[in-house]
Amino acid sequence: MNYQPFSDKDLLFLKKLLGDDRVSTGASNLEIHSHDESFHSGYYPDVVVWPLTTEEVSTIVAYANQHLIPVTPWGVGTSLEGNPLCVYGGILVDFDRMDKIFAIRAEDFQVDVQAGVKYQDMNKILSRHGLFFAPDPGANATIGGMIGNNASGVRTVKYGGTRDNVAKLTVVLANGEVIRPGNLAQKSSSGYDLVHLIIGSEGTLGIVTEASLRLAGIPERFSAAVATFPTIRQATQAVYDIMGSGLGPAALELLDVSTVKVINTEANAGLEEDPTLFMEFTGTSDVALGEDVKLAETICKENGNTGFQSGVGREARNRLWENRHKAYEYIKRNNPGLDFMILDTAVPLSRYTEMVTFAVETIQKYGIKGYAFGHAGDGNLHLVLAGDFQDEDFCRKRDDANFEIVSQAISMGGTATGEHGIGIGKKKFMPMEHGKSLELMKQIKKMMDPNGILNPGKMVDPS
Amino acid sequence: MNYQPFSDKDLLFLKKLLGDDRVSTGASNLEIHSHDESFHSGYYPDVVVWPLTTEEVSTIVAYANQHLIPVTPWGVGTSLEGNPLCVYGGILVDFDRMDKIFAIRAEDFQVDVQAGVKYQDMNKILSRHGLFFAPDPGANATIGGMIGNNASGVRTVKYGGTRDNVAKLTVVLANGEVIRPGNLAQKSSSGYDLVHLIIGSEGTLGIVTEASLRLAGIPERFSAAVATFPTIRQATQAVYDIMGSGLGPAALELLDVSTVKVINTEANAGLEEDPTLFMEFTGTSDVALGEDVKLAETICKENGNTGFQSGVGREARNRLWENRHKAYEYIKRNNPGLDFMILDTAVPLSRYTEMVTFAVETIQKYGIKGYAFGHAGDGNLHLVLAGDFQDEDFCRKRDDANFEIVSQAISMGGTATGEHGIGIGKKKFMPMEHGKSLELMKQIKKMMDPNGILNPGKMVDPS
Structure with missing residues (x-):
């Protein structure tokens, strides 16, 4: 694509449209928007704009299309694959003020x-x-x-x-x-x-x-539970049995020992340091809820469950989910000086045990420090790889491990990304996952964005 | 589109590919495939083929594309908007034998x-x-x-x-x-x-x-119920309250008096002849199920419910749903000599009462015999208009009523078709419903089917 360099004339246009206070080329603003929560970084926009309305976005995009300037939308930068980064510079559209x-x-x-x-x-x-x-x-x-x-x-x-x-x-x-x-x-x-x-x-x-x-x-009643197992394999087998039992959990999360340890250290959570499931059931009746939890416990026990804590109250339950949500943050905080890559594969439920085992064994093979957790109930596995990303030898191992794990997920009928998106990090897996469908995706991209101005460098390149 | 007439050479190609017994130009086969369950009819294919594999379908379509012959897929012809009819003739691909x-x-x-x-x-x-x-x-x-x-x-x-x-x-x-x-x-x-x-x-x-x-x-336990109301407005108001209550019914169907009467006549169902809701709840526990049904009954009573029959056994429940499924069939059987158009709008739940009232009043205004029923729980209304489709005056009224009702649904933020598709009958509403999105749909069609051979005359014409 022949993008045009962002010029003073372009800046003037944007300032006239939005006013001085909603257009910035300041170094700190460009810096803030040069990376998201992933390790992808150093992609600087030429300018950051803060529109208020659809009409303003429309005017910006129409102008950019006419002048061949890349346009990349930005939410709040919590993405995990470099999804909103300006690979080719251009205009970054920050939605911060479109929050009505x-x-x-x-x-x-x-x-x-x-x-x-x-x-x-x-x-x-x-x-x-x-x-x-x-x-x-x-x-x-x-x-x-x-x-x-x-x-x-x-x-x-x-x-x-x-x-x-x-x-x-x-x-x-x-x-x-x-x-x-x-x-x-x-x-x-x-x-x-x-x-x-x-x-x-x-x-x-x-x-x-x-x-x-x-x-x-919002469900009237809920019941959270924490179940621990001697091995991760038993925990994932319990997930599979729970999902096959007719129970419809509102959450069913897997955490490996390393992740549990970090949560204990960072949040003083007092969890048993074993492979663990966090789960939650919801309902309109206490009786039905109680039956659901009892059935879940029975299934866990059949899979060698050692500890099963249920009936967690509202406050403890909220803390449980806060700890789960902050797992990645805790891992980062617990490893000062290290860099992180977070994997995000999903596989058919029947392959989840095999997938988790393969992933854990693969990082062990490469000697990489890792943390495994994920939305087990829908076959989604996250694996955080920690290391020094300035170390070329480590990065080679990291990339090899990543490649083997993602390839394995795809070969099991799964996907390169369950929920983080393609962004920068997963683009190389598009041909492997989508085969001949990729050509159609490229045609759609070319038809809908013939000048390739919309978030270029992501997903597919125009054919 | 410049379709080429289907020639002997084309027939020879198909027979060579599929064998004589899986290609037919016989009058009865063309006739069977010239109409579906709707009133759209008289669209004859040039040839009917019965492939066995994806590869055979691929070969047929590639040939048709090269020779500019329309290709239309056919399931079993139960569609209700003329969806699989060969508006421009050509090859009809019957999937009857691809049933593995x-x-x-x-x-x-x-x-x-x-x-x-x-x-x-x-x-x-x-x-x-x-x-x-x-x-x-x-x-x-x-x-x-x-x-x-x-x-x-x-x-x-x-x-x-x-x-x-x-x-x-x-x-x-x-x-x-x-x-x-x-x-x-x-x-x-x-x-x-x-x-x-x-x-x-x-x-x-x-x-x-x-x-x-x-x-x-398959849910372990279910409980079906039948509730009757003095007016259709009270019945739809109960639907709205049930959906807003947190109850998650597995089915929630509305039937007007005319529809109930036809079911009684044709299936000897013994239903009270009032505006009626059929509903079903499922669960893993009898207690929870009982609570759900009780709450539903309370809501119905608050809306003037006169009769509430619950705890229907498996056999009676299956008969209930069979009767609901066959409503359209019964209506047709009950009106020998008449023709039928079935409407299929869906609106946001809060507008359902208003939509049903508007639809019923509209056909009354035009003096058209009609039957109203539908998947009330998701705001989907069917209305069967019955009359003599040879009578031009009637057809004008029918089309005017149809236009007013569908337009009303769209203006309420709803859709021209909840589940029957666009086919032949709803194509005229595409601009009203989709506005500027229609242009993009046309571009997608043109890109994916530049020769316009795939089920032409439906959905959108290539731009």
Whole structure:
């Protein structure tokens, strides 16, 4: 692509459109936006802009398209694969100020928002209506970022991911045109599913500026439980049996010993230091809930479970999930001076035990310090590899281990990324995972973004 | 489009490929395939073929693309908008013999099938494993047809539609190339979502030949109930309150008095002849189930409910759902000599009462005999208009009523079709519903099928 260098004339245009205070070329602003929560870094935008409306985004994108300047949307930078980084410089569109909640339509279990709304902040407001947006990436991501990466998390085993909870979008296309695919009904068989085409496309086909989201009712009753096992294999086998039993857990998380130890150290959690499952059940009746937990315990016991703590109260339960959400943060804090790569494969449930075993053995083979945890209930495994990323020898081992583990997941019928997206880090696995479908993806990209200005360097290159 | 007339040479090619017994130009075969279950009829293919494999479909489509011959996939003809009819003649690909179940992967809650498998037949086999494919269109449709139209039904309120239950597809593209988008993991954030792009595209972007479907466990316990109300408005208000209460019914169906009467006459059902809700709850515990039903009854009573019959046994429950599924069939049988158009709008739940009222009042205004029923729990309304379709005056009224009702649904943030698809009948509503998104749909169609050979005359015309 023949991108044009960002010029003073371009800067003037943006300042005229947005005013001086919503356009910055300041070093610290460029620095802040040069990396996300992953180890990918050093990708500097030429300019950062803070639009307020879809119309402003449209004007920016239309201008960029005309002048061949890359445009990359940015939520809050909690992504884990370099998804919003300006590989080719250009304009970074920060959604920080597009954080309006237009309408809470509780009567339809829906909310209409701007893409810059942060989901934890939104869920706090929605809780007053007894509602919440269920996909739960842990970090306080923006809705736009979640849509871009099809984010999911601990609640996905019950409620689905972002993809399953979006009714309608407002999207700025590469030429600046605005479309509003989808509708507010619960279901539709009308037209091509542009909403799903955009979700997970990481801003490479269009920039999402507004969304209507489907909400769930906050469950009346819940019961959390912590189960420990002598081996990780027994823990994952219990996951498989729980999922096959007809129980519908609201969360089912795996943590290996290293991860549990870090949580104990960093959060003084007092967990038994064994391979562990965190789980939660929800319901409208205490009796039914109690039966669910009892069945889960029986299944755990059949798999050699040593400790089973259930009936955790609201406060302890919230701490449990906070600790789970902060696991990656704790791991980083616990290893000062080291760098981190976080893997994110997902496989069919029946292969999860095999996948976890393979992954752990692979990093042992390479002598890499690692932490394994993940959304076990939907076959999603995270593995944090820790080391010195200035050390070329280590990086070679890291990349080899990463390649072997991701390849293994794909060969099991799984995917290179369960929820973090392709970004910079997973692009090399696209041909292996998608085969001939990749060519069609490239054609779609070329058709929808012929000048390749939308978040270039991600997902696919135009054919 | 400059389609080429189907020639003897083309026939020879097909016979050489498939053998004489899997190619037919016989009048009765063309006649059988000239109409579906809707009033659209008289669209004759030039030839009907019965392939056995993806490779054969690929060869047929590649040939058709090269020779500019339309190709239209056909499941079993239970569609309700003329979806698989050959508007421009050409080759009709009947999936009747592509009915293999490749693998029941019970351990992953998935099944791999050819597109010609019929879903009721498949579910009978899956029931031995305690599993079922949840989207339930009523008719014994093929999986390919369900994917093409994004079919759904009485179970969708709990389990989602076809769109929500497909993991992976095999698709023959317009040039004959075969792609296999998707994967077998529970979730993924990798690449553009081609699976969802294909689902609901009615064979206009590619022909689905195989699929891996997500399955649900057959619930251990269920409880069906029948509730009657003095007015349809009270019944729909109860639907709205039930859905807002946190209850998660496995089915929640509305039937107006006319529909109930027909079911009584045709199936001797002995139902009270009032506006009626059929509902079902499922669970793992009798206690929890009982609580759910009690709460539903309380909500119904608050809305003026007159009769509430619950705890219906397995046999009576199966009869209940059979009667609901056969409602359209009964209506047709009960009105010999008349013709029928079935409407299929969906609106946000909060507008359902208003939508039903508007629809019923509209057909009254035009003096049209009608029957209203639908998947109330997800805001989906069916309305059967009965009359003499040879009578031009009636047809004008019918079309005016249809236009007003569908327009009203769209203006409420709803959709022209909840589950029947666009086909022939709903094409005229595409601009109203999709606005500027329609242009992108046309571009996608043109890119993926530049010669316009795939099910032409449906969904969108190439731009």
